[in-house]
Amino acid sequence: MISKEEVKDIAQIAKLKFDDDELESFTEKFSLVLDFVHHINVVDTDGVEPCYGIGDENGFFKEYEKEQTLDREEVLKNTTESEYGYFKILKVVE
Amino acid sequence: MDITNLKSWELRDKILNKEISSYEVTEAFLEKIDEVEDEINAFITIDADRALEKAKQFDQKLMEGEEIGILAGLPIAIKDNIMTRNLRTTCASKMLEKYIPPYNATVVEKITREDGIILGKTNMDEFAMGGSTETSYFGPTRNPKNKSFVPGGSSGGSAAAIAAQESALSLGTDTGGSIRQPASYCGVVGIKPTYGLVSRYGVVPMSNSLDQVGVFGKDVKDAYIALKSIVGYDPLDATSSKKAKLEDIKFEEISLKGLKIALPKEYDELRVEGDQEIREVFKKSLKVFEDNGATIEYVSLPYLKYALETYYLISTAEVSTNLSRFDGIRYGHRALDYNTLDELYINSRTEGFGEETKRRIMMGTYALSQGYKDEHYKKALKLRTLIKNDYDRVFRNFDIILSITSPILPFPFDSVINSPVDMYKADTYTVPVNLAGLCAMSVPMGEVDGLPVGLQITANRFEEKKLFTAAYGFERSAK
Numbered sequence: 001m002i003s004k005e006e007v008k009d010i011a012q013i014a015k016l017k018f019d020d021d022e023l024e025s026f027t028e029k030f031s032l033v034l035d036f037v038h039h040i041n042v043v044d045t046d047g048v049e050p051c052y053g054i055g056d057e058n059g060f061f062k063e064y065e066k067e068q069t070l071d072r073e074e075v076l077k078n079t080t081e082s083e084y085g086y087f088k089i090l091k092v093v094e
Numbered sequence: 095m096d097i098t099n100l101k102s103w104e105l106r107d108k109i110l111n112k113e114i115s116s117y118e119v120t121e122a123f124l125e126k127i128d129e130v131e132d133e134i135n136a137f138i139t140i141d142a143d144r145a146l147e148k149a150k151q152f153d154q155k156l157m158e159g160e161e162i163g164i165l166a167g168l169p170i171a172i173k174d175n176i177m178t179r180n181l182r183t184t185c186a187s188k189m190l191e192k193y194i195p196p197y198n199a200t201v202v203e204k205i206t207r208e209d210g211i212i213l214g215k216t217n218m219d220e221f222a223m224g225g226s227t228e229t230s231y232f233g234p235t236r237n238p239k240n241k242s243f244v245p246g247g248s249s250g251g252s253a254a255a256i257a258a259q260e261s262a263l264s265l266g267t268d269t270g271g272s273i274r275q276p277a278s279y280c281g282v283v284g285i286k287p288t289y290g291l292v293s294r295y296g297v298v299p300m301s302n303s304l305d306q307v308g309v310f311g312k313d314v315k316d317a318y319i320a321l322k323s324i325v326g327y328d329p330l331d332a333t334s335s336k337k338a339k340l341e342d343i344k345f346e347e348i349s350l351k352g353l354k355i356a357l358p359k360e361y362d363e364l365r366v367e368g369d370q371e372i373r374e375v376f377k378k379s380l381k382v383f384e385d386n387g388a389t390i391e392y393v394s395l396p397y398l399k400y401a402l403e404t405y406y407l408i409s410t411a412e413v414s415t416n417l418s419r420f421d422g423i424r425y426g427h428r429a430l431d432y433n434t435l436d437e438l439y440i441n442s443r444t445e446g447f448g449e450e451t452k453r454r455i456m457m458g459t460y461a462l463s464q465g466y467k468d469e470h471y472k473k474a475l476k477l478r479t480l481i482k483n484d485y486d487r488v489f490r491n492f493d494i495i496l497s498i499t500s501p502i503l504p505f506p507f508d509s510v511i512n513s514p515v516d517m518y519k520a521d522t523y524t525v526p527v528n529l530a531g532l533c534a535m536s537v538p539m540g541e542v543d544g545l546p547v548g549l550q551i552t553a554n555r556f557e558e559k560k561l562f563t564a565a566y567g568f569e570r571s572a573k
Binding site for chain 2: 007010011013014015016017018026029030032033034036037038039040041043045048049050051052053054055057059062070071074075077078079080081087089090
């Protein structure tokens with residue numbers, strides 16, 4: 001069983017937050033999910049290569065060419081705040 | 095006559111023979127949407143005006159004798175995690191409630207080039223995580239076969255749109271069963287193609303190594319037309335394959351004679367409570383194959399038993415990294431209340447994501463965290479190799495594998511959703527296919543208690559032709 005403190009620690013890494021009243025029910029369901037995935041620990045996988053993806057074709061380098069890029073105005077339409085053609089956030093360096 | 099009853103291949107013939115125009119077809123489906131959408135909720139966004147305009151342009155093109163694409167003016171609905179330029183794309187999340195993509199996914203470009211008419215964007219589980227479409231920020235979709243039940247998920251809107259005759263064809267995405275399971279629950283055909291057959295460029299990623307775009311149709315030939323329109327190598331997607339092609343298929347020449355079918359005996363150990371009646375329908379379906387000259391043998395895939403756990407570790411690890419792009423800055427929901435940059439991230443993400451999405455981000459973060467990474471994530475990747483090897487061995491001697499699509503029937507709202515592990519178990523038969531990058535299709539095989547159940551046909555990578563052979567042979571004979 002995972003503790004509420006551990007859940008809070010993981011949430012911090014994931015940039016999420018749980019209120020105290022949410023935390024109880026989340027921790028409970030989260031524990032069930034973790035118990036469930038632990039089943040695979042019984043399998044002996046010594047010497048087996050990990051499979052990161054299925055494709056067996058080698059990657060390749062693209063020719064360097066200037067490709068069409070997205071329109072700046074259109075891209076900025078999806079942000080909350082922009083200024084002088086840039087995304088605007090709060091000041092992080094004094 | 096209600097033309098929304100017709101199969102897409104029938105409508106296509108009528109459009110090409112000029113018996114009916116694409117405009118009339120599009121109008122008929124839009125009328126159907128008006129009529130049933132309040133109850134079904136298959137769509138998040140409907141793009142009626144633009145669809146009619148495009149249909150008109152297509153009819154003009156046909157009149158002038160120009161070359162016509164395979165979709166020939168057929169209406170098609172697109173799952174809302176596939177980017178459509180200037181048309182809102184939400185992933186059914188509050189996070190992207192107002193997101194207007196500045197570009198099209200490659201599949202959307204292809205559909206346009208092949209003369210498909212995009213009707214709108216379909217409902218789904220938030221960020222494609224779920225098996226019931228109940229985690230959508232825009233409310234659940236209802237199963238057209240029985241409105242008290244879920245349509246399955248995550249591509250529940252795309253499946254329901256076909257079953258309710260709101261669209262001729264639709265696109266979905268499938269990471270662990272998100273096309274096949276809703277196809278089964280709504281009584282339509284759904285295909286998850288081989289990994290790399292269809293471009294993922296412009297598709298909001300959930301788990302890169304497992305996600306694949308696929309299609310829904312009323313029957314096997316409908317699904318073939320839809321799939322044919324989107325396959326192909328795409329230099330914009332590094333995981334798309336140069337082998338990506340779908341051969342022409344002569345459906346009238348299809349025969350099941352000599353087809354070699356494998357049945358994994360491990361499925362008998364993976365039974366869940368209440369699957370007895372679904373298995374009875376499955377047995378009858380096997381008989382259809384045998385009666386038509388196919389041979390069936392039991393095989394062993396010993397690592398199948400661990401597929402579900404393996405899937406949830408790998409997919410959530412990829413989910414947690416993929417969804418870290420949502421920072422509230424460049425696009426997506428931004429919290430109003432924050433004092434530091436960290437608070438901006440945390441508050442925006444906490445407000446923007448729903449419960450299941452958070453659970454999977456948390457699980458992936460945990461699986462990848464220092465101290466657990468080898469025990470969980472690495473272990474799962476090794477199991478993925480073993481599962482893939484199992485399939486490779488079977489496909490050396492067999493054409494297809496048959497199973498049920500889902501071990502449970504469509505369920506009522508607000509039931510299974512409260513138990514995440516039970517919801518995950520509904521994916522028992524579908525997730526191994528994604529882990530091994532294979533292709534699979536769900537075709538209707540009958541009903542239990544008045545609810546549709548699907549037969550899952552699986553074939554080796556890039557063997558879609560065998561899927562169509564088996565599925566069409568079955569569909570034709572089972573009638």
